[in-house]
Amino acid sequence: MEYRAHKTQALLNHHRVRHSMNRPGQCTDNAEVESFFKTLKGELLHATSFMTLRQLRKHIRGYIDGYYNSHRLHSGLGYRTPIEFEEIN
Structure with a gap:
């Protein structure tokens, strides 16, 4: 993957996309994203x-x-939907 890092960064920057990457030694940085994809x-x-x-x-x-x-309640948001959470905060 390293050989594509510069091209990937350039593409993300061009489209104004902020990337998410683990910090060294922080294995839980992407836990939320991994949970979303599991869901x-x-x-x-x-089966579709x-x-x-x-x-x-x-x-x-x-x-x-x-x-x-x-509609889906999220335990990490106090059993609120993301929309409800954003309205409150």
């Missing part, structure tokens, strides 16, 4: 097949916008 796979993708990338993107977008952020 996404378990609640949306498990998509014919096109467009279908997959549409379903993921619908899951995130229509359920995950607005």
Whole structure:
């Protein structure tokens, strides 16, 4: 991966994307992201097949916008939805 690091950084910077990477010796930095992907796979993708990338993107977008952020309660947010949490904070 190192051989692509500069190209990857340039692409992220071009699109104004802030990357998330573990700090040295901090194995829990990406725990939240890993938890999200586990949830996404378990609640949306498990035992489901998509014919096109467009279908997959549409379903993921619908899951995130229509359920995950607005209806699903998150223990890390005091059993509130992300939208409720953002409104309070």
